[in-house]
Amino acid sequence: QVQLQESGPGLVKPSETLSLTCNVSGGSISIFYWSWIRQPPGKAPEWIGSIHHSGSTSFNPSLKSRVTMSIDTSKNQFSLRLRSVTAADTAIYYCARDRSRDGYKDQTNYYYYGLDVWGQGTTVTVSS
Amino acid sequence: EIVLTQSPGTLSLSPGERATLACRASESVGSSYLAWYQQKSGQAPRLLLFGASARATGIPDRFSGSGSWTGFTLTISRLEPEDFAVYYCQQYGSSPWTFGQGTKVEI
Numbered sequence: 493q494v495q496l497q498e499s500g501p502g503l504v505k506p507s508e509t510l511s512l513t514c515n516v517s518g519g520s521i522s523i524f525y526w527s528w529i530r531q532p533p534g535k536a537p538e539w540i541g542s543i544h545h546s547g548s549t550s551f552n553p554s555l556k557s558r559v560t561m562s563i564d565t566s567k568n569q570f571s572l573r574l575r576s577v578t579a580a581d582t583a584i585y586y587c588a589r590d591r592s593r594d595g596y597k598d599q600t601n602y603y604y605y606g607l608d609v610w611g612q613g614t615t616v617t618v619s620s
Numbered sequence: 621e622i623v624l625t626q627s628p629g630t631l632s633l634s635p636g637e638r639a640t641l642a643c644r645a646s647e648s649v650g651s652s653y654l655a656w657y658q659q660k661s662g663q664a665p666r667l668l669l670f671g672a673s674a675r676a677t678g679i680p681d682r683f684s685g686s687g688s689w690t691g692f693t694l695t696i697s698r699l700e701p702e703d704f705a706v707y708y709c710q711q712y713g714s715s716p717w718t719f720g721q722g723t724k725v726e727i
Contacts, residue, residue, distance in 0.1 A: 502664055508668065516643060527717075535721075536708060536719045536720065536722050537665060537710075537719045539716055539717040539718065539719070540720070550715055551716075552716040553621075553716060554716070557648045581708065586665075592653070592712035592717065594670065595652065596671075601650040601652065602653065602671065603652060603669065603671030603673075603674045604652050604653055604670065604671055604712065604714055605667075605670050605671075605676075606655035606667055606670040607622070607655070607657075607665075607667060607712075607717075608667050608670070608676060609667075610664040610665060610666070610667075611664065611665050612663075612664055619623075
């Protein structure tokens, strides 16, 4: 059973770079896509972006200019870097397995799996 | 980007009652690419339904989903005590993936 675990600093100073890593256990990272999602206090989740083991990435345009993602198949982990953070970047950050492009067909419909496995999340506060 | 609007914001019900949650999209979302998540306090969201109506692994059959194009519904046929939580819809047919603002189901 695949499990994801986020790690990284819980406190980041304004204007600095937020760096998080997601460790994947119980399955290979060299399958599917992998996403980062964040959730500010009391708000809905926001998709940050996704990465494939090939290195292909897709980002939310609202964050694209500040985001970098990387993947290390030898360590079965992937990472997020968010530059020039402000207080608005304070949130719980989740990593998730992204099977949005993976699915099956029954007699009439296609079904794509979505974000089917999530890490427990890590709280990141931006403050001096 | 596609904006998802959920209604109502809060649903006050009792155990055993039926819950009906709505999710409306600002433009067409293929039914294959609409998911519902449950989130309890202090926990990560959990996938309930994908492709608008398919239950994820381990999800009881009291949870069902329907809809297409711009209108989707999550129904919980008989609320159990553990079902009181916040529910989000999410589309992944058009990048960026987006979430609704959530519906809180409370006792």
